[in-house]
Amino acid sequence: MKLTRREFSAGLAAGLAAPALMRSAWAQGATIKIGMCVPVTGPAAEQGLWAQNGAKLALAAVNKAGGVLGKQVELVIEDDQTTNPGIVLAFSKLAAQSDIVAFLGSIRSTQVQAMAPDVIKVGKPVMIGGTNPDLTHSGNPWLFRFRPNDNYSGRVIADYGVSTLGKKKWAIVHSTDAFGTAGGKALTEALTKLGAPPVLDQGYANQSQDFTPVVLAVKQSGADVLGTYFTFENDLGIFARQLRQLGVNIPWVGSPSVVAVSSTKLAGPALFGTYGVADFAEDSSDVAKSFGKAYRDAYKTAPDNQSAWPYDAITILSAAINKAGSTDPTKIRESILATQKFAGAEGEYNFDKNGDGLHGYNVVKNDKGKIVYDKHIDFND
Amino acid sequence: MDLILQLLFTGIGIGAVYALVALGFVLIFRATNVVNFAQGEFSMVAAYLMVVCVEFGLPYWLSFVIALAGMALLGVIFNLGVYYPLRHRTYLPVIIATIGASILLSNTVLAIYGPQPQVLQGWFDTPGIQLGPVYLDSQYLLIIGVTILLVLFNFWFFEKTLLGKKLQATSQDKEMASLLGISVSTMIMITFIYSAVLGGLAGILVAPVLFVSIQMGSTIALKAFAATIIGGFGDVAGAIVGGLALGVIETFGAAYISVPYKDGFAFLVLIAFLVFRPQGIFGERVAEKA
Known part of the structure; x- marks a missing residue:
């Protein structure tokens, strides 16, 4: 057989490249990679750390139990800077690594909204914690939510305030982000359905240094109960202190940030006696209790929803890939959607066709700085 | 009326914070002709120093002294590390260096202290006093008091003392000041120290109200920068008046027009000044030489 110069060169090149290619293929197949966009810097860096803690705790348990498809699972973390452009950049960096099989997105709806178009383009499952209902109701098949959406939080806040506390004159204060x-x-709609339309609907911009005009608007509205949706705990802390200083002491039922660990620490006594809907309440179930114990043992601090949802997301995603028997995105998607009656730290997961896993909330109370579980309200529709 | 008084108090309180940081901007601008974009980070660093000292168990007053001394040291390092090597260049490299320094400072604090926001107790045990229908937050009262004292101190220092006059001479004409035997680099060093201490003071005073976080400096600095332009860049009285005006305008704008667009009012005023009176309230019109 006569070897031409071209064939010789091609063979030589292939021979030289083969070890490198084989090594890279081996490296790609050695672990199952999950990408995570999380704030390492920016206003939510603290919460970002807790999200990483929760995810790593679940990851350790999954790997200890044999991993996924017989391989160890690896988390690839990228800083989303707590900004919308930041998460778009972080996601595109992760998406460029073709061996990442699925992703964890943000707990912030506005960030999920920013990355959503790219999620469709990439076509791989993304677990999210953002609670804006539209995120999973806008025809994006790749978003899976591991916290109850705001339709539920609004309904639970309204139901608890009106039925349990017996209050009908509501002032609503909310951030103007997504x-x-x-x-x-959602809260306005739920209250209107219960025959108690709010007397005040007051938006504010994030990172405000002063809430006096908002507090005075609440005071002047004559409301006898306050419902809130605060995005950042810093803002909530300033608002809570000014609210009490200016003499507003009406009952307060708020979104999860009211009972978050940072808010409780920052606002101190100003938040005593407030109620919050919490997707995570340590005393709400056995799984929540055991997650709480493991988290405390590992990180010496109290867990909250910031760490509970990534914990559930990694646990359920790993189980779903195992069940699918493949890392094919469509098969993983079907497997997640088929997850029913799965007991997680946040509650019982029953995924619907939109990708929503949870359908209710716990109501908890700040009892002199200690968050106490009160009741769980679930909806079937 | 009660509402107006309450809003006025809060507006002046938050305005005084802007004014304190704005003062730091102005002093450095006068001495060096550059804007120090790390001025906000001075506030943040001082607040963290204070938290560290208080957590260490030191008395509040001693923590305060140590934090301000730390800021003076930072002023020296900042001058030697950021301004001095670039002093013969145009203003642009220096400004970019200050932006770089601000990123370095915030990330250094993040790396050392972590991202958790911290609580710093106020100077007084009483959170505030109720004066008729108006609630006066004790920390805001302290901020307003300190601002008034600083206005008086600055007037005395720059107009009545030899050192103040030397600093003024340096800021007006460095070559002339040098010919008169004034050590220009020493004067600039003193300006940096004073500005860092002022920024630090603002940070320590505002920390009990806004909490101590990595972002606290940049949020205030942006408004303080706007206040400086409104007051007239380079004018001490302008910084104070600009800061107070901005605080009051945004508080009233939020209460009577729209809360979500609160920051918008501050920057609308800024744009209006840039268009109709670019030299600010107290600035003098500068004509370009032909």
Whole structure:
């Protein structure tokens, strides 16, 4: 056989490249990679750390139990800077790594909204914690939510305030970002259905240094109960202190940030006696209790929803890939949607066709700085 | 009327914070002709120093002194590390260096102290006093008091003392000041120290109200920068008046027009000044030489 110069060169090149290619193929197949966009810097860096803690705790459990499809699972973290452009950049960096099989997105609706068009383009499952109902109701098949959406939080806040506390004159204060606007709208709708339309609907811009005009508007409205959707705990802390200083002491039922660990620490006594809907309440179930214990043992701090949803997301995603028997995005999607009656730290997961896993909330109370579980309200529709 | 008084108090309180940071901007601008974009980070660093000292168990007053001394040291390092090597260049490299320094400062604090926002107790045990229908937050009262004292101190220092006059001479004409035997680099060093201490003071005073976080400096600095332009860049009285005006305008705008667009009012005023009176309230019109 006569070898031409061209064939010789091609063979030589292939021979030289083969070890490198094989090594890269081996490296790609050694672990199952999950990408995570999370704030490492920016206003939510603290919460970002807790999200990483929750995800890593679940990851350790999954790997200890044999991993996924017989391989160990690896988390690839990218900083979303707590901004919309930041998460778009972080997601595109992760999406460029073709061996990442699925992703964890943000707990902030506005960030999920920003990355959503790219999620469709990439066509791989993304677990999210953002609670704006539209996120999973806008025809994006790749978003899966591991917290109850704001339709439920609005309904639970309204139901608890009206039926349990017996209050009908509501003032609503909400952030004007995607999360706050959707939450305020959901609460208004729920209250209107219960025959108690709000007397005040007051938006505010994030990162405000002063809430005096908002507090005075609440005071002047004559409301006897307050419903809130705050995005950042810093804002909530300033608002809570000014609210009490200016003499507003009406009952307050708020979105999860009211009972978050940072808010409780920052606002101190100003939040005593407030109620919050919480997707995570440590005393609400056995799984929540055991997650709480493991989290405390590992990180010496109290867990909250910031760490509970990534914990559930990694656990359920890993189980779904195992069940699908493949890392094919469509098969993983079908497997997640088929997840029913799965007991997670946040509650019982029953995924619907939109990708919503949870359908209710716990109501908890700030009892002199300690968050106490009160009741769980679930909806079937 | 009660509402107006309450809003006025809060507006002046938050305006005084802007004014304190704006003062730091102005002093450095006068001495060096550059805007120090790390001025907000000075506030943040001082607030963290204060938190560290208080957590260490030191008395509040001692923590305060140590934090301000730390800021003076930071002023020296900042001058030697950021301004001095670039002093013969145009203003642009220096401004970019200050932006770089601000990123370095905030990330250094993030790396050392972590992202958790911290609580710093106020100077007084009483959170505030109720004066008729108006609630006066004790920390805001302190901020307003300190601002008034600083206005008086600045007037005395720059107009009545030899050092103040030397600093003024340096800011007006460095070559002339040098010919008169004034050490220009020493004067600039003193300006940086004073500005860092002022920024730090603002941070420590505002920390009990806004909490201590990595972003606290940049949020205030943006408004303080706007206040400086409104007051007239380079004018001490302008910084104070600009800061107070901005605080009051945004508070009233939020209460009577729209809360979500609160920041918008501040920047609308800024744009209006840039268009109709670019030299600010107290600035003098500067004509370009032919």
